[in-house]
Amino acid sequence: MNAQSTGAENRFTTCPIDVDASSARRGAYSYDASNYRIPPAGVAFPRTADEVSATLAWCHAEKVTVTVRGGGTSMAGNAVGAGLVLDLSRHMDTIIDIDARAHTATVQPGVVLAQLASAVERHTNGAMTFAPDPSSKSRATVGGSIANDACGNHSVRYGRTTDHVVALDLVLVDGTRVTATRSGIRASDPSDTAAVGRAARITADLADLTHDTMAPLRTELGRIPRQVSGYHLSHLLPEHGFDVARALVGSEGTCAVVVAATVSIVDVPPSALLLILGYENVVDAARDVPEILTFSPSAVEGIDEQIVATMRARRGTDSVTALPPGHAWLYVELDGDSPDQVATDATRLLAGLRSAGRVLDGSVVTDPVVRKSLWRVREDGAGLSSRLPLPDGGSITSWPGWEDSAVAPENLADYLADFTDLLADHDLIGVMYGHFGAGCMHIRITFDQATDEGRAVMTRFLDAAARLVVRHGGTLSGEHGDGRARSGLLPIMYSPAMLAAFARFKAVFDPEGLLNPGIMVSPAEPVADLALAGVQVLEWQTSFALGDTTASPPGQGLVDAVQSCIGVGRCRSHSGGVMCPSYRATGDEKDSTRGRARVLQEMIRGAATVDDGWRSEDVREVLDLCLSCKACASDCPTGVDMATYKSEFFDHYYRRRLRPAAHYSLGWLPRWLPIMSRTAPAVNAVLASPFKNAALRMAGLTTERDLPRFASHRTLRRLLARPTPTGAADVVLMVDSFTRGFRPEVAAAARRVVDDAGHRAQIRTDVCCGLTWISTGQLAQATKKLTHAAEALDDGTDRPIVVVEPSCAAALRKDLPELVHTDAAERVSKRIRSFAEQVSAQVAEGWAPARGVPGEVVVQTHCHEYSVFGSAVQQRALRDVGVREIREATGCCGVAGNFGFEADHYETSMAVAEQALAPALRARDDAAVLTDGFSCHMQVRQLTGDRSSDASAHLAQMLDPAPEQR
Template sequence: MPITTGTAADLGGLVEALRLRSIEVDDSSRRLWEYSYDASNYRVSPAAVAFPRTVEEVREVVRACADTGVPVVARGGGTSMAGNAVGEGVVLDLSRWMTTTDEVDAETQTVWVDAGVVLGELRNAVEQVSGGKSTFAPDPSSLSRATIGGSIGNDACGNHSVAYGRMTQHVLEVELVTADGAHLRAGRGTIRAVDPSDVTSVQRAAQLETDLRQLARDNLATIRQELQTIPRQVSGYHLGELLPENGFHLARALAGSEGTCAVLVRARVALVPRPRTTALLCLGYEDTVESARDVMSILATSPTAIEGLDSSIVEIMRHRRGADSVDSLPRGNAYLMVEFSADTIAVAAAECERLLEVLRRDGRVLDHTIVTAPQERAKLWRVREDGAGLSSRRVDGVQTWPGWEDSAVAPERLADYLAALLTLVSEHGYTAFTYGHFGAGCVHMRLDFDLRSQAGRATFEQFTQRAAALVVAHGGSLSGEHGDGRARSQLLDIMYSPEVIDLFGEFKRLWDPQGTLNPGIIVDPVSFSADLALHGLPEADHPRGAGSSGQLGGKIVEVGSELPVRGELSAAAFAGSSHACIGVGRCRATSGGFMCPSYRATKDEKDSTRGRARVLQELTRTQGSNLGGWSTPQVREALDLCLSCKACSSDCPTGVDIAEAKSQLIDEHYRGRLRPFTHYTIGWLPRWLPLLTQIAPLANVGARVPLARRLGERLGISSRRRLPAFVPARVRRRHLREADFNDHAEVLVFADSFTRAFRPEVIPAAARVLEETGASVGCTPEACCGLTWISTGQRDGARRRLRRLVERFDDGTDRPIVVLEPSCAATIRDEAPKLVGGEAAQRVAARVRSFATAVDEALARGWRPSATPPQRAVLQVHCHEHAVFGSEAQRRVLATWGVADVTTSSSCCGVAGNFGFEAEHFDTSMQVAAHSIAPALSSAAEAPVLTDGFSCAMQVSQIDALRGSSHLASMLDPAPSPDAEASPATQRPRPTAEGPDREH
């Protein structure tokens, strides 16, 4: 049916008409809250969000918006730091469905991709199909979630732009939809209709080519004199690409246009040879300016990367991720990371040494390290790549913001520019985190702006105006790769002459006569101080430097703290650390790290940590203290698929902990009310386990009866989930006797409720392994950490159990407490200090080790297991252990033990405690499993499986009923008892010749 034209006010009719054409459009309040932000300082609520699946659907949305005068904002990963991806009207999210990568053309080394393809996924696909010989070069720090369309729109670059340049240099052709719905293909020397029979598009292409050629001919001198003067001149439009000497390259002219001229739907991009190996030279300096003075000498040696960062980011990394995350860096207060590529690592390392000889003559380098091991290189690159997120909050909790994060000058002027810029920062009373692509003269900077108070915003405006004049005085660009967006478009007239500003306006009008595409950006700009996300919030509620604290009735509630009062008012604190979210979007990464498993399953923004945090932020903004909490539909929709895996608490660069927010919300909502059945069954399971193990045969039979399973499904427990088998009490007692614990031991073993009930054979195995390390082993008193109470939002119950645990464990010693279930270890370490508080809880938490961590420490002291290692293994790290203890201990243990081939599952298994057992979440649980653990099992079908977490073991048995898994203690057991019975829940077939059976 035809879409009825009307005014912009008739949004309801527009949305309904699009839905009638089966186009996915969402104008719910929750969805609008999610898309009111990107990674910038700005907040603009759209009218609706559309998720087109095809180019034709894009055309229909754009035409409908043109008919009604509604603006259109194209959006990829939503990681813009300049406010390019927020706006009124309809937001077109191309990242959800338009994600096809065509076959690589091996002859031309090019590939066509949809605009929604993530850069990292494209790179992985290219490297896989080429056997590692080719890659896609641009690698901004948002590589794991930024899309092709967004990166072309911003003209992104990345760490290796010294060698490969900007996105402009890699774009050969683009397919686009114009503001009036024409479907065109633009490249070098031409623009044409994709479909020659589409008369409207053919005519539109012809007119555009005529007009754009005339625009270039009429302004040759102006374009040549003011544009493309430095490597990182990204501000404004790239009209230099229209010059005859550049071949009238319309695809490259549209790079950096930020969706203001057309909606880019596909692109043909060039590939480059992948370096065979690289070496990383890390240089330490007295300060950032001193490091910049060596850039030109380094550039002369043709490295592939020159990245700078200051010590403040390193300190944040050390504080957040531990000292070993930065232990490869040299001594210094500022650093340059210089990379060389070569055919062999020896040649690359020799290039590092030759550069050192040159730099020693200048005498500015304080210290250096040369890093050749791939894992160490990756660890150091993560310090640089996480800079934007890590630097969003100082160690003392003060929030920092973008706004002047992306200026650029010619590399030879970088040191002088930095010196002047840092002086300007100091004059305004700010402190700065400074990092960037120093080899290209691009400076990233986060500053502790006060954007909440009127006085603070006035200072922000004054600083920004002066900073713009400063970079222009140094021959630089306001934007070096993020685009102008809302942050810098208003300042373009400081950088360019009136003639160039007029040219920009004419260029946009030729493409978008009505100005409906991303209005207010580059041309006819909105003020850079308008639409600030913090503007309008009560100043007292958000004092500068309070980080993500909130204020309730004059009482400050810190992130992670328990509420001092109960009732609806206290629900304002449920947002917790969600206020720390700045939109970096690491939670939208589809590989690398555990966060966020539900987003990986659904690819829906609402199921990302960022989407959830934005909903919580917006709810506190719009409803103040009158919050509905968990009863609010938007909140329940946003948090329903949160697995409470806690990965966001460690993987999110800003430390957002949605699991804790969800727990507090549920706790608040159900206080004094009847809870769901699963809260009393799974949530109270440790309470029922002693009884159930006494009647284990009857309980196990009952769990398999179809009628009972159907009843359980109606009550919330999935009938499709394989349930664990309870170990009979006599067998459990025999395993406990077998452990033969020493009352005066040096190491204590905590056998949690789940291990006792389902895997008691692990207890004596763990004791034998720890004794083999040279320690005497004892047993802690029986206790419960309250984990299942926390995950089901029963925090008072969890607090009581943790308090009893602390009282029993705080024995006046500092003996390590080795917890066999990693989720319990993580709970005691992380939750006891928060829920119980006090020095005793801190002391007990500090003593807690996961079993893998304890073994890793013993290996570091020189102990080696006597058990024979298998040749290969599959490893699933429990998500809570990853969040609290890190995920490297198991890998190091297996490597040191001698396991040659380890297939690692890189994400949550999908069970995550009660989540995977709940009927409404079973399908999502299995979708999460399909992302990582299922492929890992399939790729190593005969290998033993290591699952210290009981939830992980249950998922393995769900995926393959004939395949069991082992706890690390059972695999390392030096003398397994010949008559020990393996737990029915995790037993597995006899091993192949690849390795011995360590189960018993």
């Protein structure tokens, strides 16, 4: 075993599997997606059910508590604990079997829901799927969904995870292996006499429990579709067949550890459409739900205007389209066997709702791209609602705590009306979204958890809210479980007899209370262990303008920015978007945006786990594999910008310290390029000689990757020698350091494209965006470069500044005003365009390319352009110029500036390339390859073995009206 510990003694030295007790690991696992922080004693990553069994047997003997974790997306605090955390998501993620004939799938607990659904759909040619689809489905695991009884957007049709569990392979607290089924519990191995005896005792104890509490089981449980609070003991009743498997769903890891599950899969109707309805408010929307349900929809989801406003503020006004007028909206999905019948149903439904007089307007969304973007708004609700923009540029923060209460759908409108009044009574704001068709609301609230007064208000509110939902016949939890947030409120909902039955049920499986203690049975108060409680935060002076500068006092910007991570975990997705390439390569939480943010949060609070501030080795370690791709700044629903935080941290960490060699060789590249360009033949000769590897090692660079050839300064002068057309230039074309030094032919092509549209381009080769100094955390030099750029480019006009290299364009658009706090910087930032943006602007003006474009293109959008200018900017430009088929390698190329050239990062760089770019290149046939980013171009060269400049093209080269002039 190779356990690490911050103390002299490591209590896990005799544990049968490796336990990581390092401060960085413990810091990252102190949180889930809830309000709570509980540092564990250690974290382990079992690979097999046998390892889980051996570990639990050891923990039982040593009296070590155990918390089992999947994707760590719990909003109720179900996945944090003070003992040993077992993360099953990293290795136990195999889909064992899919049986379409039996309508079942058997999987390990770490399988991600979206991956299971996708695998089933592939296996059945789209005819079947796995139904539970919570908004976190791209990172939530099957095991976690079983633990919390997750539901999802289509629960109005398919119910909860409970309804899809067939059998559970379990490890009990003492390591015993048993299997729970729809009709009882048995030893997983019939030859294991101890397990046979243990299963028999459990069966007898559960039978006695059911007999003794039959009346409350029938009257208090299973009253509404989303009654998730408490243990699901009604499944043990005779009329339900003594269903032990389903009784254990929703037990939140307090009774046993799931090591495999057999679940049902469902048929998918061949036709579906999405109807969007606009309302004045959420109460009006809820009043129409009973009528909508008569049409048997597969989904009835809702959002309010605050989420839409946040989406538009964070990702642009065109990020949410096709919404009818209103301040609240319902998404109604109808499906069936016939497209005509589904369309007829939609028309009838909309007519009926209009007659009722509450709906403001409605429309059918047929465009699949628009449908996907609309569903993303709903699915990102938790993150989007956490930071709400204010008109003055500030924001307010909302939190879970009363996050997923539920009532019967017919009671939802009255409940929401009363709940709105309750919020006002406590001077709180609630952001509402959720599963209207199932009566389950997600409500994030502006709790103040940092002060005694705020926590007192929170306590009073939660008590009143619990009493309100019970008065409306509802449940404290309708999806996420009780966890630490609501277990202490269960006496408001259930009788003493029912609570005693819950305690007895847990004791049958875990008599010593070692599994996830404090959940449902013997809980602490809901305001105990809050992450923001009692934190004495220091001032953190930064170069970047971080966080909400209107709300944060001086020096607090880093605190505000880092705490924007609330743990929703979209960075742990393996598909969709670009974030987070390093996590997708390693599968390790510490390499996710969330893992890094959590360790940074430990740093700013001065926690015992990470207590060295700017000199923290833990923070340096978790930031090491961050590619600074900036994808998180757009893909993360809360807007975490880890590239910026990494740059800021490295700037402080390396002050008065010797930096890695690559920080001097690549970090200072714009300083070296003028020298290299004047001695290009000699430098290129050295890089082609036997001395190359020695030179690369001295520079801290990998010897596995060829460097590009340096361009002679004469080449750039020759290519740009043609005089500017007569008359005043109306476009500024900035030729960046990378283009000047390595791809001057791109600059010439860009100029010809701009000129071809009737514009007159002024060429600027005298400014630098400072990107290489930013990415290596050398912010004094970066600020100096950017200050000069702002002064040089702020010429008193509003002419667009078109930047050939997308990463440099992004730096001037985003980093410039965050590092240089002048009006000139703001003005220049607003004028920056990427070249793809310029192309779309020219097409909008009536321009068309002078020569034909390829019919098919494989495009690698630079991550910085994706993040700062929009995920669709390259595709939009290509469609505008007439490219018929666009295959985008959606993901980071893996080079990411200096990262992929550094000796320690080459393997990770190539693993990242395999996520999207490499497969796209292998499948490209004869399609042209487009890489506006120089890093992306170099990775294509590496992957294809083509070391020529023609390995891929810049958009300017593809549209060049006179390519013969290269």
